[in-house]
Amino acid sequence: MKFIHLTDLHLTAPGEKLWGLDPHQRVQAALDDIVAHHADAERVIITGDLTERGERAAYAALKEMLDRLPMSYHLMLGNHDEREAYYSVFGGPKDDDGFAQHAIETSVGRFLFLDTLKGPPSSAGLYCQVRRAWLSARLDGPVWLFQHHPPFPIGHPLMDLIPLDDGEGFGALLVGKDVRHLFFGHAHRTISGQWRGIPFSALPSLNHQLPLVGGSVPTVYSDEPSLYAAVLIEENRTIVHSDAFLDRHPAQMAPEAERGNWY
Ligand SMILES: [Fe+2]
Numbered sequence: 146m147k148f149i150h151l152t153d154l155h156l157t158a159p160g161e162k163l164w165g166l167d168p169h170q171r172v173q174a175a176l177d178d179i180v181a182h183h184a185d186a187e188r189v190i191i192t193g194d195l196t197e198r199g200e201r202a203a204y205a206a207l208k209e210m211l212d213r214l215p216m217s218y219h220l221m222l223g224n225h226d227e228r229e230a231y232y233s234v235f236g237g238p239k240d241d242d243g244f245a246q247h248a249i250e251t252s253v254g255r256f257l258f259l260d261t262l263k264g265p266p267s268s269a270g271l272y273c274q275v276r277r278a279w280l281s282a283r284l285d286g287p288v289w290l291f292q293h294h295p296p297f298p299i300g301h302p303l304m305d306l307i308p309l310d311d312g313e314g315f316g317a318l319l320v321g322k323d324v325r326h327l328f329f330g331h332a333h334r335t336i337s338g339q340w341r342g343i344p345f346s347a348l349p350s351l352n353h354q355l356p357l358v359g360g361s362v363p364t365v366y367s368d369e370p371s372l373y374a375a376v377l378i379e380e381n382r383t384i385v386h387s388d389a390f391l392d393r394h395p396a397q398m399a400p401e402a403e404r405g406n407w408y
Pocket residue numbers: 153155194223225331333350
């Protein structure tokens with residue numbers, strides 16, 4: 146099965162740029178590319194920071210773009226999101242306690258979409274006891290986790306100021322469970338590795354990035370390639386491809402060169 150992972154859209158009110166870039170144009174370009182090249186994907190999964198300031202108009206613009214997709218989509222909230230404004234546009238899904246989290250059964254196991262929004266003034270994440278109870282009740286069988294905040298330090302001095310609170314407590318819930326992969330956002334960088342034996346991956350934002358080394362550019366954020374991921378899952382195999390869709394250009398070669406000799 147195939148799905149698409151996107152993250153950190155940071156949509157503004159329509160017509161408003163963010164750090165010199167147009168997040169609406171970025172999202173539409175990504176969705177157009179996904180429809181053109183990955184129409185066979187089962188779903189699009191977006192791991193939070195859907196908007197920059199939680200504005201209703203930004204959520205409405207997002208819904209309009211997503212509703213044109215031929216596949217289903219699943220949204221999570223990040224620290225830049227606002228739960229009530231999100232619900233006012235999307236309606237849900239929400240759990241019985243009002244958090245924006247839900248579960249679906251897929252051909253490869255259960256996908257769990259978590260709500261790690263803590264809320265202002267903090268940009269860190271929170272996964273409280275109520276949300277933990279929801280998760281703990283759904284960890285039987287193979288599961289795939291999707292959330293905004295990483296539950297561990299990622300080795301970046303700025304991001305490590307605002308991870309998920311008590312990530313080790315969160316990790317303790319997963320001990321002995323069959324967690325196949327953790328997908329998260331928040332980092333505004335490509336990251337992959339493993340945590341407590343769980344493979345994970347994260348992606349850049351569709352808009353602005355966080356330079357790996359502070360001071361390598363004179364600003365806090367950087368303009369580096371945006372990526373989406375095409376994730377391929379078969380029994381005993383998970384492949385996470387990333388595609389720099391805005392930076393994909395033909396190579397300097399004749400169109401017929403290097404064809405027919407790949408064996
Ligand atoms: Fe973000």
